[in-house]
Amino acid sequence: xxxxxxxxxxxxxxxxxxxxxxxxxxxxxxxxxxxxxxxxxxxxxxxxxxxxxxxxxxxxxxxxxxxxxxxxxxxxxxxxxxxxxxxxxxxxxxxxxxxxxxxxxxxxxxxxxxxxxxxxxxxxxxxxxxxxxxxxxxxxxxxxxxxxxxxxxxxxxxxxxxxxxxxxxxxxxxxxxxxxxxxxxxxxxxxxxxxxxxxxxxxxxxxxxxxxxxxxxxxxxxxxxxxxxxxxxxxxxxxxxxxxxxxxxxxxxxxxxxxxxxxxxxxxxxxxxxxxxxxxxxxxxxxxxxxxxxxxxxxxxxxxxxxxxxxxxxxxxxxxxxxxxxxxxxxxxxxxxxxxxxxxxxxxxxxxxxxxxxxxxxxxxxxxxxxxxxxxxxxxxxxxxxxxxxxxxxxxxxxxxxxxxxxxxxxxxxxxxxxxxxxxxxxxxxxxxxxxxxxxxxxxxxxxxxxxxxxxxxxxxxxxxxxxxxxxxxxxxxxxxxxxxxxxxxxxxxxxxxxxxxxxxxxxxxxxxxxxxxxxxxxxxxxxxxxxxxxxxxxxxxxxxxxxxxxxxxxxxxxxxxxxxxxxxxxxxxxxxxxxxxxxx
Numbered sequence: 001x002x003x004x005x006x007x008x009x010x011x012x013x014x015x016x017x018x019x020x021x022x023x024x025x026x027x028x029x030x031x032x033x034x035x036x037x038x039x040x041x042x043x044x045x046x047x048x049x050x051x052x053x054x055x056x057x058x059x060x061x062x063x064x065x066x067x068x069x070x071x072x073x074x075x076x077x078x079x080x081x082x083x084x085x086x087x088x089x090x091x092x093x094x095x096x097x098x099x100x101x102x103x104x105x106x107x108x109x110x111x112x113x114x115x116x117x118x119x120x121x122x123x124x125x126x127x128x129x130x131x132x133x134x135x136x137x138x139x140x141x142x143x144x145x146x147x148x149x150x151x152x153x154x155x156x157x158x159x160x161x162x163x164x165x166x167x168x169x170x171x172x173x174x175x176x177x178x179x180x181x182x183x184x185x186x187x188x189x190x191x192x193x194x195x196x197x198x199x200x201x202x203x204x205x206x207x208x209x210x211x212x213x214x215x216x217x218x219x220x221x222x223x224x225x226x227x228x229x230x231x232x233x234x235x236x237x238x239x240x241x242x243x244x245x246x247x248x249x250x251x252x253x254x255x256x257x258x259x260x261x262x263x264x265x266x267x268x269x270x271x272x273x274x275x276x277x278x279x280x281x282x283x284x285x286x287x288x289x290x291x292x293x294x295x296x297x298x299x300x301x302x303x304x305x306x307x308x309x310x311x312x313x314x315x316x317x318x319x320x321x322x323x324x325x326x327x328x329x330x331x332x333x334x335x336x337x338x339x340x341x342x343x344x345x346x347x348x349x350x351x352x353x354x355x356x357x358x359x360x361x362x363x364x365x366x367x368x369x370x371x372x373x374x375x376x377x378x379x380x381x382x383x384x385x386x387x388x389x390x391x392x393x394x395x396x397x398x399x400x401x402x403x404x405x406x407x408x409x410x411x412x413x414x415x416x417x418x419x420x421x422x423x424x425x426x427x428x429x430x431x432x433x434x435x436x437x438x439x440x441x442x443x444x445x446x447x448x449x450x451x452x453x454x455x456x457x458x459x460x461x462x463x464x465x466x467x468x469x470x471x472x473x474x475x476x477x478x479x480x481x482x483x484x485x486x487x488x489x490x491x492x493x494x495x496x497x498x499x500x501x502x503x504x505x506x507x508x509x510x511x512x513x514x515x516x517x518x519x520x521x522x523x524x525x526x527x528x529x530x531x532x533x534x535x536x537x538x539x540x541x542x543x544x545x546x547x548x549x550x551x552x553x554x555x556x557x558x559x560x561x562x563x564x565x566x567x568x569x570x571x572x573x574x575x576x577x578x579x580x581x582x583x584x585x
Contacts, residue, residue, distance in 0.1 A: 014576050015251050021569050022255055022262070023052055028562050029262060035555050036269050037412035045265065047148050048258055055096070055124040056254045059146055062155035063163045064130030067186035070222040071155055072127050074234055076117045092145055093127040096120055123241070150257035151180050158185040158219060161199050161206075171210050180257065182216045182240070183207065188233060189221040216240070252577035259573060263566050270559055272410035277552050279417070283399065283545045290395060290538065297388045298531040301381055305523040308377040313516050315369030320508040323362040327504050330354060331497045385530060389428065392534070396425050413548070420541045427537045 030045045051057065062068050072095065073079050091109050098114025105111055126145060146152060154166060161183075170181065183203050188196060196219055207215035218240070220233035400421045409415070 015255070018252075018255055018569065018573055018576065019052055021572075022258060023049065025562065025565055025569060026052075026258075026262060028558075028565075029266060032555065032558055032562060033265070033269055035551070035558070036273055036410075037416075038269050038272070038410050039412065041265055041269070041410065044147055045262075048261060051148050051254075051258060055120070056151075056251075057124050057126065057149045058151045058153060059126045059128060059149040060153045060155060061128050061146075061166065061169060062130065062186075063166050066130070066155045066157050066163075066166075067222065068127060068130075068155045071184060071186050071220060072125060074220070074222045074225045074232075075237065076115060076120070076125070092129065095125040095127065097124075147261055150254050151182065153182055153184055155184045155186050156199075156203070158188045158191040158199060159195060161185060161203050167206055167210070170207075180253075181207075181212060182218065184237070185217065185219040187221065187223075188219040188231075189223050252573055252580055255573045256577060259566070259570055263570065266559075266563065266566060268410050270563070272413075273552060273555060273559070276411060276413040276548075277556070279413075280545055280549050280552065283417075283541075284549060286395060286399060287538075287542050287545055290392065291535075291542070293391065294388065294531055294534060294538075297384060298528065301384055301527045301531075302524055304377065304381045304384065305527055306520065308373060308381065309516055309519045309523065311373045311377055312370060312519060313512060315373060316366060316512050316515060319362055319365035319369055320512070322365065323358055324501075324504055324508065326361070327358055328501055330358075331500065381527070389431065389534070392538075393425070393428055396421060396428065400425070416544070420544055424537065424541050428534075431534060431537060 026045060026049045030042060030049070033039075033041045033045060060068050060072055076095070091111050094106075094110065094112045096112060096114055097117065097120035099116055100114070101116065102114035103111060104114075126149070128145065154170060156163065156166065185191075185196065185199060185203070191199065200217055200219070203217055204215055218233050218237045220237060221229075221231065224230070225232035225234045400418070
C-alpha cells in the first residue's frame with residue numbers, strides 16, 4: 001500500500017500516539033471477540049486493523065445508472081471507471097494512488113485500480129456495483145465493504161432520488177455502522193431548478209427520517225464539468241473533500257470513523273454477552289433446582305426402600321411363623337419316630353426329606369409374599385423414578401424452547417447451548433427404569449424361572465429382591481439334624497425337641513437379620529446408582545453452565561476495562577480533531 005501523502009508536521013505525535021492506542025484497542029477487541037465466541041466479527045476487526053495503515057477510504061454507492069462511475073471519473077479527472085450504456089460495474093473497484101496506471105484483479109468481486117491522481121495520495125475511493133443490480137452477490141459484497149469506509153457518498157439521479165434499495169442500504173450504513181454520509185444528486189443538468197429544489201428537499205426528508213439531522217447534499221453535472229461550464233457542482237464537492245482531508249484533519253477523522261465502528265462492534269458483543277449471561281443465570285437456577293429435586297427424589301426413594309424392606313421382613317415373619325408351626329407340629333413323638341425310622345431305611349419320608357420340604361415351603365411362601373409387596377411398594381419406587389425422569393424431560397424441553405435466541409447470534413453461546421440440551425435430551429430418553437431392570441435381570445439370571453419374574457413384580461425392584469433373596473440363602477433348617485443321629489427314642493426326642501425348636505427360631509432370626517441388612521444395602525446402592533447415573537448425564541450441561549458463567553465474569557471484567565479505554569480514546573480523538581479544526585480555521 002503506498003504511503004499516505006501529507007505535509008510535514010501534519011502527522012504529529014498526537015495522531016501517532018492515538019493511532020497506536022487504537023491499534024492496541026483493536027487487538028484487545030479481537031481478543032475479546034474470540035473469547036466471547038464472536039468468530040464472525042474477527043474478519044471485520046482484522047479489516048479495521050488493516051485500515052489504520054491505509055488511506056482514508058471513500059465508498060461510492062447508489063443504484064444502477066445513477067451515474068456513479070461518471071461521477072468518480074469527473075471527480076478524479078481520469079477515466080478510471082468504465083462508462084457504458086449497459087451495467088458495467090460488475091465488481092467493487094478500489095481506486096488507489098499509483099505512479100503508473102495499473103489494474104489488479106484481487107478476486108472475482110474486487111479489482112484494485114492504480115491511478116496517478118494527486119488526490120489519491122490522501123484518499124482511496126471504492127466504486128461499488130449498484131444496490132439494485134441483478135448480478136449475484138453485489139449487494140452483499142457492498143455491505144461487507146462499507147464497514148471499512150470513512151465516508152460514504154450516496155449517488156442518486158437528480159431527477160429520481162427515490163430509489164428504495166439505496167435508502168434501505170443507507171439505514172444499515174448510518175444506523176448499524178455509524179458512517180458519515182453525503183448525498184450527490186448526479187446528472188443535475190437533466191433536471192430543472194424546480195426539480196432540483198423539490199428533490200433536494202426530498203433527500204433531506206429521507207435522510208432525516210433515517211437519523212441524519214443535517215444531511216450534506218451536492219448537485220453535480222458531469223457534462224458541465226467535462227465541458228468546463230460553470231455550475232457543475234464538482235468544485236463544491238472538491239472543496240468539501242479538501243476541507244475534510246487536508247491539513248491533517250482527515251487523519252483524525254479516519255481515527256474517528258474506525259473508533260465508531262469499533263465501538264459499535266464492542267457494543268454488539270456486549271449486548272450479546274448480556275443476553276447470554278441472562279440465559280445462563282436462568283439455566284443455572286433451573287440446574288440448581290433440578291439438582292435439588294434429584295436429591296429430594298433420591299432421599300424419598302431411599303425412604304421408600306426402607307419401608308419396602310420393613311414390609312418384606314414383616315412378610316418374612318409371617319412365613320417364618322407358619323413354617324415354624326409346621327416344624328413344631330412335626331416334632332410330635334409318633335411322627336418324628338416314623339420319619340427317623342424311615343430315614344434309617346432310606347425312605348423319602350425321612351427326616352432329611354421333611355426338612356428339605358419345609359425349607360422349600362418357606363421359600364415359596366416368601367416369594368409369594370414378596371410378590372405382594374412388590375405390587376405395591378416396589379411399584380411405588382419405580383413410579384417415583386419414572387416421574388422424576390418425566391419431570392426432567394419436561395424441564396429440558398422448556399429449556400430448549402425458553403431461550404430468546406437472537407435471529408443472528410453474535411456469539412456461539414446459543415448454538416453450543418442448543419447442542420448440549422439436544423444431546424442431554426437424547427441421553428435422558430435412553431435412560432429408563434425398564435432398561436435398567438432388563439440389565440439387572442441379565443446380570444442375575446439364576447432366578448429367572450421364579451414366578452416373580454413372570455408376575456406383576458417384573459420391575460427393577462423385583463429383580464433386586466430376587467437377586468438378594470437368592471444371595472442370602474435363607475436356610476431356616478440348616479444344622480438342626482447335627483448330632484441328632486439317625487434314630488431318636490421317645491426320651492431322647494423329648495430331651496432334644498426344645499433345643500431343636502430354639503435352633504429353628506434362631507435360624508429364622510439370623511436369616512431375618514441377614515435378609516434385612518442385604519436388602520437395605522443392595523437397594524440403597526442400586527437406587528443411589530440410578531440417580532448417580534442420571535446425575536452423570538446432567539453433569540456436562542451443568543459443568544458448561546458453571547464454566548461459561550465463570551468465563552463470562554472474566555470477559556465482563558475485560559469488557560469493562562476495554563469500554564473505558566474506548567471512551568477515553570474517543571474523547572481524546574474528538575479533542576485532537578477540534579484542535580486541528582481550530583488551527584485550520
